[in-house]
Amino acid sequence: MQKKLYAVIGCPVSHSLSPVMQNAALRALGLSAEYIAVLVQRGELGAFVREAGKKLAGFNITVPHKNAILPFLDEISHDAALAGSVNTVTVTDGRLFGTSTDGYGLEAALRESFSYEIPGSSVTFIGCGGVVKALAFHFALHGIRKIRLLNRTPETAFALAESLCREFPALDAVAAPLADEKRIEAFLNDSRLAVQCTSLGLKKDDPSPIRPELLPRGIFFYDTIYKRTKLYDYAEKHGIPAASGLTMLLHQGAKSLSLWTGKEAPVEVMRKALFEAAEI
Ligand SMILES: NC(=O)c1ccc[n+]([C@@H]2O[C@H](COP(=O)([O-])OP(=O)(O)OC[C@H]3O[C@@H](n4cnc5c(N)ncnc54)[C@H](OP(=O)(O)O)[C@@H]3O)[C@@H](O)[C@H]2O)c1
DSSP: OOOOEEEEEEOOOOOSSSSHHHHHHHHTTTOSSEEEEOOGGGGGGGHHHHHHHHOSSSEEEETOTTTTGGGGSEEOOHHHHTTTTEEEEHHHHEEEEEEEEEHHHHHHHHHHOOOOOOTOEEEEEEEOOOOOOOOOOHHHHHHHHHEEEEEEEEHHHHHHHHHHHHHOOOOOOEETTTTTTHHHHHHHHHHHHEOOSTTTSSSTTOSSSSOGGSSSSTTEEEEESOOOHHHHHHHHHHTOOOEHHHHHHHHHHHHHHHHHHSSSHHHHHHHHHHHTEEEE
8 A cells, every 4th residue: 555645834843842752652553654844935835735635635724824725725614714723634535625633632731731721711812823713713613702812913913803703793892902911911901821822932032022010820821832931831830731842732633534544643752753853
């Protein structure tokens, strides 16, 4: 049988931990398959996707292509189309089906770390880039009651709050600038969960997107970045239940693998490979 090929595409992509995690899973499942990282520059996306339909069985998409890939696909799931964000493509007989497993990944990570359940709950997203669009629509589709959005560029957050309210009339979704400490305080005190989704923290000397002291004691804190950030350290030091992005990466990857193979993902094998690669 011919070896199946899977990939993650992005720019940059060499830092991605997905190949280590997915290859461990493919081996554990005894499949004749390989998962590779492919650097795809912005202008090369269309050409890549045309070839991918012939060569790959499926692929993940990371920054900066999650939105740009939509016009190149044959079919898109309802939630991914709403959010305008695809992180997983399945290739069947040359046809490309796109969906997003980011929301599932965070939901599973929150359940694991905090026993947090989305229905009827409340969340503040700190940052409002591509990933928050996917996460906010996933939370809305799964019955969240309140969404608070904070962003450096407030217009992006206002626009997302507006489209969430239009799509889900019963949802209470509001936004504010990241510079407005009074609103930040009010949002966080009104939320069961805070999710840090800015890219601040990727570099060691990055500042915190909000003053850490604004995190209230009764909140759960999840950082989508999988390094230790200043906010994560603060939360941990002050007894605020905190977790970081590796578990979201794990569960979104496990879901992608199941979609491609039709098999239950060996989550513990993937977790071990991922945590070892991240040196945790
Ligand atoms: N764990 C996982 O599985 C997983 C999955 C996906 C993403 N992520 C993480 O999520 C983060 C965001 O990803 P994305 O796809 O949403 O990226 P993106 O679309 O580039 O968005 C970046 C976000 O960071 C904000 N930001 C950047 N620099 C800032 C600064 N100096 N001060 C304040 N805010 C700043 C941006 O605000 P503006 O709008 O004002 O520019 C925007 O909200 C990344 O760090 C990534 O590592 C993790």
